Amino acid sequence: MNSKSATSIFGWLCSLLVAASAQAQAPLPAAINTDPIKTSELLLPLPANPKLPTLLLIGDSTVRNGRDDGQGKGAEGQWGWGTPIAAAFDPARVNLVNRAIGGLSSRTYLSGGHWQRSAALIKPGDTVLIQFGHNDASAINDSSRARGTLRGVGPESQEIDNLLTLQKETVYSYGAYLRRYIAEIRALGATPVILSPVPRKRWDEQGKITRSTDKGYAGWAAEVARQEQVGFIDLNALAAQRYDELGREAVMQLFPQVTPDESTHTNWAGAALNAQLVVAGLQRLKALPPTFYAAKADERPVVDAAKVAKQSARDPSLPTLHIVGDSTVRSAGQNGAYGWGERLDPFFDTRRINLVNHAIGGRSSRTFFTEGRWESVVAQLKAGDFVLIQFGHNDGGRIGDPAMKGRASAPGVGPETVTDTKPDGSQEQVHSFGWYLARYIADARAKGAAVVILSPIPHKDRWADGRDFEQFAAWGEQVAKQGGAQFIDLTLLISDAYKAVGVAKVQEFFSDARTHTNELGASFNAARLADGLGKLPGSPFEPYFSKPSTGL
Template identity: 40%
Template sequence: MKLIKLIALLCATVLFLNFSQKTQNKPTVYIVGDSTVKNGSGKGDGGLWGWGDFIGQFLDTTKVSIQNHALGGTSSRSFQDKGLWTPVFKKLKKGDYVLIQFGHNDNGPLNDTVRARGTIKGIGNESEEIDNMLTHKHETVHTYGWYIRKLVKDALSKGAIPVVFSPIPRNDWKEGKIIRNNESYGLWAKQIAEQEKVTFIDLNANMSDELDKKGESNVTGTYFYERDHTHTSARGAVLSATVIANELKKSSNSLGKYVIANPKIKLPKKKKVFLIGDSTMANNGNNENAVGWGVAFPKFCDTTRIEVINKARGGRSSRTYEFEGLWKEVREQLQPGNFVIIQFGHNDAGAVDKDKYRGSLKGNGTETQLVNRADSIKETVRSFGSYIERYIKEAKDKGAIPIVMSQTPRNEWPNDKPELREDSYNKWSKIAAENQGVDFIDLNVIIAKKYEALGKEKVKAFFPKDHTHTGTEGATFNALTVAESIKNLKKCPLRDYIEIPKKKE
């Protein structure tokens, strides 16, 4: 028995040593660069990603390790001056790889009190002595090429294999094509790589070619955001990584042998936004004269990062949405970090105990009414505020983030002003939100003020069917107002996923 245990122990030890040896011999791919390589913490802050966050999905990570040391805001100079290159250099061993991409931040001032990160243009040996106003240290500033060459030489001195990249293109267009960076940093990166006889990948030109094929209208909003022409979305970062992988396969660089033939790319999981409400929010079939604002709402969202799921249903009140099991269906799908936008009121004023059996009790109280429905089912009816609070509580229990909105105004103009319900459903919705400590948007009042500014005739065109339901134009107007209102919620994380188009001058 002891002999068997001893043999088992020896086998386990041999396996461990073999595994340990393989792990130690496994080359590491070190990545150095700026925010286009790794944005923020590398977790998609603000929807922005660097290609270094995805390149690992194109490489066989059972055979190579990936370490992304890029840092946003750095230039070829400041990355080294800040000491960020030192820990990489110390760990480098023979057979490792170093992927190098700088240039976006090298064009800044050589000396100032803000960043002091600029480099001298070109690849020569020119230098300039400065007393750095930011660090208060005396410093010798060199050319962009000098700093790139130093990274390359340092890597080679350790037996590592450097790969130099031109910086990714910005989302700037001229005459239907992306503007190339082939006369400055892209060119200088290439020249250093050629002089040092190391692999150069013209990421700028090759990615530009791919973007040209897609066209400006398809690139903006998918691969880049309108608000930012430098940093890519997740899809843009994947496109950069795809270009890199393809170029590595074509090159003679040994890193190409680790590129996976058919990579399965995983984009960041989208957060979900559930809409629950009535026909003024819902998708009402193909009825172009009754379009809920929830139909147009995705136009104002970053749908590369969130998915809007419109579960609003025409004719429903806060009561019937629960009674018919519609809320249960939504609740069972909720995941932590999802959002739920809640808006009821148009149908809650109906009869409590007859007809459509959709009226709720007025207010926010705890009183109930037992109703014998026409289908012989007994139902305990609660107050409007009670239903709203239940939706809030149960959403929060699932880790979701609820937002309550008051109902949209009707096209009714008592005293020449748009109809408000400040003393009923608006107020009760607000109280329910406050009781549960969640955000409330008084959409009724916000839209009514906009309607008043537009005037009756303009608003009349928003309501082609009746005084309650909007057409496409009105729905889009209301959806934009919803988006703007969410954007104004300073502490609501959903605001970061809202995309308000710039007004055309």
């Protein structure tokens, strides 16, 4: 269903679907056009791949805070749990779409039109997480927010002349609004899951974190979930229990130190803790297929640069093949992992050409550049040299997300930049993936070297039933063509070879759950790359092969 058609049936759903609620009640009002906050300043995300199932989040600032940027304070800013939770899911299998908006209640997310726009994105098979409550206790009618709901879960209502919107409005109970969301999500073929609101940083007389009672929003959320027979995650109780286990001093570190009186909004560490609890709750409910979750064994470590010796050509009088990339190119046996760049030597006659592997684990096209590593490679280049460049594994993710370890590049190939504010307040203008590759190509060609751009090797679980790294391959090919470099779709080259040898054999090629190859896999992939290099137009590597490029 497209956005236009979903919007056109929204009014029909408003009048029809609530009748299916467990408790009969009058229809809730249509969306009010006046937004209670300046949502024009917010850029709410859309599903990255509409063909995939979506896990959609709606809620308040404890789920998605402000512009989702930590207010420029990095990890010590305010963050909702809906941001770090993205790292728990495989973006190749499920979209994580955080549509929560700070300052809203279960009532104003609906009356402001935000639910209408989010519902238009929902399709059969999706899952929607709903967490409201923090703002539902506010005033029902005032000239600033007018966001409160009636207490409880009953069918009661109250007619008001809204002082903010200057329109008549019927206000319902907290539970009534939750039932509205549940009914409409189900009608769209998706699965709703209710969450109780996260606890505040407040302690009772016994030194325990204050919980929401049965006569509070956590209890009412649980009651609605029981009535409607939907999944429920008691995030209020789970987080409070974890806070008590950690102790007061540790809990203080989960909230912004720059605003010590802040008791509601967590910093990144607190948001990450709450996200872990939500993931555990989803897994207990079996709300999502296990394949949607990111493999825990693949933590994409950042190798300590001080422990990696820089390499240089053995014989400067010879042409040199310089290899640039990440841990899938060079892992040096860490945890049994080896990259294809460490097993490429046998395919070349090292009496006629040097091979120098500059790759280092945990780097992206961005960080290989910003750390000065590319600069040191350029210093070694001379006319007649070659450069193989493979990045992509660490370039994905959200710029500014501390979980990405400062290595995500901006998508695409354009000149636009994204400002990344670091925890120390410094800022970096982050370029697109294509911009970094284009810079590499231009610098190398200026020194008289030839460049071959490679798309990333495929993941262990993504070669058999889909196209891995499709966007990165497209961006790499485009930049190579524009910059006068050659391109090899190493992703497909290796994927096709994996299909030829079969799943059982490929299982023997990896040292971890998803990303890094062992010696056998590295040698296999190096052979495939040698095939690809041997088939490049003009056969630039033919004089340097030790033997004909191998087949399967």
